[in-house]
Amino acid sequence: MEHVSTSQTSPLPFLKGHGTENDFVIVPDPDNALELPASTVARLCDRRAGIGGDGLLRVVRSAAHPEAEHMAGEAEWFMDYRNADGSVAEMCGNGVRVFARYLQHAGHIDAGDVSVATRGGIKKAHLAKAVPGSGVAGDITVSMGRAVLPEDGVTVSVGGRSWPARNVNMGNPHAVAFVEELDHAGDLLTVPPFTPASVYPDGVNVEFVVDRGEHHVAMRVHERGSGETRSCGTGACAVAVAAARRDGLDPAVTGAPVTYTVDLPGGRLRITERPDGEIEMTGPAVIVAEGMIDPVLLETVTA
Numbered sequence: 001m002e003h004v005s006t007s008q009t010s011p012l013p014f015l016k017g018h019g020t021e022n023d024f025v026i027v028p029d030p031d032n033a034l035e036l037p038a039s040t041v042a043r044l045c046d047r048r049a050g051i052g053g054d055g056l057l058r059v060v061r062s063a064a065h066p067e068a069e070h071m072a073g074e075a076e077w078f079m080d081y082r083n084a085d086g087s088v089a090e091m092c093g094n095g096v097r098v099f100a101r102y103l104q105h106a107g108h109i110d111a112g113d114v115s116v117a118t119r120g121g122i123k124k125a126h127l128a129k130a131v132p133g134s135g136v137a138g139d140i141t142v143s144m145g146r147a148v149l150p151e152d153g154v155t156v157s158v159g160g161r162s163w164p165a166r167n168v169n170m171g172n173p174h175a176v177a178f179v180e181e182l183d184h185a186g187d188l189l190t191v192p193p194f195t196p197a198s199v200y201p202d203g204v205n206v207e208f209v210v211d212r213g214e215h216h217v218a219m220r221v222h223e224r225g226s227g228e229t230r231s232c233g234t235g236a237c238a239v240a241v242a243a244a245r246r247d248g249l250d251p252a253v254t255g256a257p258v259t260y261t262v263d264l265p266g267g268r269l270r271i272t273e274r275p276d277g278e279i280e281m282t283g284p285a286v287i288v289a290e291g292m293i294d295p296v297l298l299e300t301v302t303a
C-alpha cells in the first residue's frame with residue numbers, strides 16, 4: 001500500500017535559471033524548513049512531469065543547515081545542490097554562478113563580491129556590473145579552488161570506442177578524454193560512459209574534448225546524476241587544467257597564469273589557472289522564470 005506524506009500544504013515559490021544552459025530549479029528555503037528527498041528532487045527536475053532542470057539549487061542560510069553552519073561566519077548562504085536524479089554532489093560550478101545571480105535577483109546582494117557555502121567549501125564569486133543600457137547582466141567569476149590530478153591511468157569507453165582519460169578532481173570527480181571529433185562519443189550520450197569503478201567508486205562526470213585553437217577547446221559532458229548536459233562548470237575547469245598539462249603548461253612551474261576558452265553546447269566559459277593553483281571560471285548566469293510549485297509535486301510516496 002502506498003503512503004503519501006507532505007509537510008508542504010501551500011504552493012512553494014521557485015525560480016528557474018541557467019548558466020551556459022546548465023539549468024536549475026531554484027528553491028528558496030532560508031530556514032532549512034523543507035524536506036526534499038531524492039525522489040522529490042527528481043520529480044521537480046523531470047522535464048515532462050515536473051519543472052525540468054539538470055539539477056536543483058536549494059537556497060538555505062548557512063546558519064540554519066548542519067552541513068554549513070561552520071561556514072556561516074564567512075558565507076551567509078549555503079547552496080544545497082542536487083543532481084537531476086536527486087543525488088547529492090560536492091560542487092556545481094555553473095550552479096554557484098546561478099546561485100549568486102539568484103541572491104542578486106532576490107535583493108540579498110548587489111553586484112560585487114559574495115561568498116557561497118557549498119559542500120566543497122566556500123566559493124567566492126564576483127558579479128560584474130551590467131554594461132549600462134546593454135540589458136545584459138554582467139558575467140560572474142567564481143574562484144573554484146585547486147584541481148587535484150591523481151596519476152592513475154583511466155580509460156573511458158562509449159559505443160564500442162575507448163580513450164585514455166585524465167583523472168581530475170575539482171571537488172567532484174571528472175574523467176577528461178581528448179577525442180578527434182565530439183560526435184565520436186555518439187549522437188546523444190544517453191547512457192553513462194564506462195569508467196573504472198575502482199577509480200571512481202561514487203561515479204564520475206565524463207568530458208570529451210577537441211581542440212579549436214591555441215588555448216581554445218570545445219567539449220561535451222555526461223554528468224553523474226544528470227546525463228548529458230549543455231554545460232558543466234567544474235567539467236570545464238577540469239578540461240582546462242587537463243589541456244594545459246597536455247600542452248606542457250603548469251602555472252605553478254612557469255609562474256604565469258594560463259587561460260583557456262572552453263566552448264560547450266550551451267555557451268562559452270573562460271577558465272584561468274593561477275600560479276598558486278587557484279582556478280577562476282567566468283561566464284554568464286541568468287534567472288529566466290519564477291512561479292509556484294503545486295504541493296502535490298512535493299508529496300513523498302512510500303510503499
Ligand SMILES: N[C@@H](CCC[C@H](N)C(=O)O)C(=O)O
Nearest residue numbers: 089092093094172232233234
Ligand atoms: N553541472 C555542474 C556539476 C554538477 C555535479 C555533477 N553532476 C556531479 O555529480 O559531480 C557544474 O557546473 O559543475
